Amino acid sequence: xxxxxxxxxxxxxxxxxxxxxxxxxxxxxxxxKAWLAARFADGLTFKKMDLRGKxxxxxxxxxxxxxxxxxxxxxxxxxxxVAGQHKGKGYANALVDACIQDARARGCVGLCAxxxxxxxxxxxxxxxxxxxxxxxxxxALPHFVLYSLPFDASAPTxxxxxxxxxxxxxxxxxxxxxxxxxPHTAKYVPIACEVAxxxxxxxxxxxFGTYAQAQQAxxxxxxxxxxxxxxxxxxxxxxxxxLEKYMQAxxxxxx
Numbered sequence: 001x002x003x004x005x006x007x008x009x010x011x012x013x014x015x016x017x018x019x020x021x022x023x024x025x026x027x028x029x030x031x032x033k034a035w036l037a038a039r040f041a042d043g044l045t046f047k048k049m050d051l052r053g054k055x056x057x058x059x060x061x062x063x064x065x066x067x068x069x070x071x072x073x074x075x076x077x078x079x080x081x082v083a084g085q086h087k088g089k090g091y092a093n094a095l096v097d098a099c100i101q102d103a104r105a106r107g108c109v110g111l112c113a114x115x116x117x118x119x120x121x122x123x124x125x126x127x128x129x130x131x132x133x134x135x136x137x138x139x140a141l142p143h144f145v146l147y148s149l150p151f152d153a154s155a156p157t158x159x160x161x162x163x164x165x166x167x168x169x170x171x172x173x174x175x176x177x178x179x180x181x182x183p184h185t186a187k188y189v190p191i192a193c194e195v196a197x198x199x200x201x202x203x204x205x206x207x208f209g210t211y212a213q214a215q216q217a218x219x220x221x222x223x224x225x226x227x228x229x230x231x232x233x234x235x236x237x238x239x240x241x242x243l244e245k246y247m248q249a250x251x252x253x254x255x
Contacts, residue, residue, distance in 0.1 A: 001091070002050040003098055011037055016046070016056075016183070032183035039064075042211070043106070044078075047098055049091050054083040057095040059103075062112060062158070066179055066214035066222050069146060071158030073109035075099065078181060080113070080124055096132055100149075110150035112158045114220050117143045121236040122182070122223065141167030142232055144220040164220045167232040174201055177217055177225040179208040184237045185224055191240055192226075199247040 006014055011033055036046060042064040048056035058078040062071035069076065077099065082092045103111055113134065115124040126136075126145065134147040138159045148158045169175060174196055178185045189205050196203035208214040208222055219225035221235040228250070238246065 001089075001094070003047050003094065004050050006036065006046040006048070008037065008040060014048075016048075028183040028186045031180050031186040035180040045099075045102060047095060049086070049095070051086070053086055054081050055086045055091045055095070056081060057099055059099055059111075061106075061108070064211045066181055066208065066211050067114060067220055068161040068164040068215050068217050068222070069112065069114075069158055069220070070161055071112045071148070072156050073107075074112045074148065074155075074158055075103040075106070075108045075110070077111060077113040077124065080128075092128060093132070104151065109152070109155035110148055112137075112146060112148040115145050115147055117145060123221065123235070140165045140220050146220070160220050161215065163216055164218055167219070168230050169218045169227050170230065171204075171227075172230055173228070174203040175206060175227045176203060177206045177208065177219060177222060177227075179214060179222050182223045182237065188237050188239070189224075192238065192243055195240060195243040195247055199251050201247065201250065 004014065016029060016032060036044065039060065042060060044058070044060040046056065046058045057080045059075050060078060062069060062074040062076040065076035067076065080092065080095065099111065113124045113129060115126040115129055119125050119127065120143070126147070129147045132149065134149045136145050137148045137157050138146040140160045144160070146158055146160050176189060176192055178189050180186065193203050193205055208217065214222040217225065219232060219235070224237045225235055226233045
């Protein structure tokens with residue numbers, strides 16, 4: 001099975017594999033493709049299997065990763081996703097192998113990826129990372145775990161920056177940090193603001209427009225990080241139904 005690498009020449013015509021497609025009036029995929037195009041100069045790479053469905057890996061040199069990590073000389077995996085219909089066919093291994101080969105060719109000292117204490121939405125699967133030889137090297141509240149795969153024993157150990165360790169912010173109320181790395185945010189962040197307003201809760205949406213901003217984030221996962229009353233709530237991009245359920249519970253708690 002062929003692996004396709006997206007670049008400035010083929011980005012417009014290639015499907016980016018994510019779970020939604022552009023519909024009339026939506027700009028989700030266009031926003032994501034614009035984000036990708038602007039990141040190619042930073043060394044970002046998006047590789048996908050040549051098939052219908054989701055089987056891809058996206059990675060970038062850690063120095064320019066959109067995550068508050070310190071990983072000198074490493075390649076950071078933004079996202080590795082193989083849909084259930086394609087599992088068991090070796091695609092995830094092939095994509096990681098391609099990433100390793102590319103990282104070595106670029107002189108990197110290893111790979112690193114953000115996961116969790118268990119399998120959670122929008123994060124790398126820890127079981128697979130361990131299977132591929134990654135080891136947990138750092139963690140942040142409430143459940144984030146940084147994994148690394150050094151290419152030799154002399155490679156430094158990556159870590160999560162102090163700003164993102166506590167799972168808390170000083171600001172009260174609802175705050176949603178996000179970036180355009182995932183096409184879902186273009187659709188669901190405005191919906192989150194609308195649903196919160198419906199229940200009388202002002203929600204501040206903080207957009208990360210540069211990797212430098214993202215590297216100072218209060219959460220290791222910067223694609224979508226929802227805080228309430230100063231505490232981290234979730235990194236899952238919430239559907240309208242889940243948002244309604246959360247706001248209803250929040251209102252009941254305040255009654």
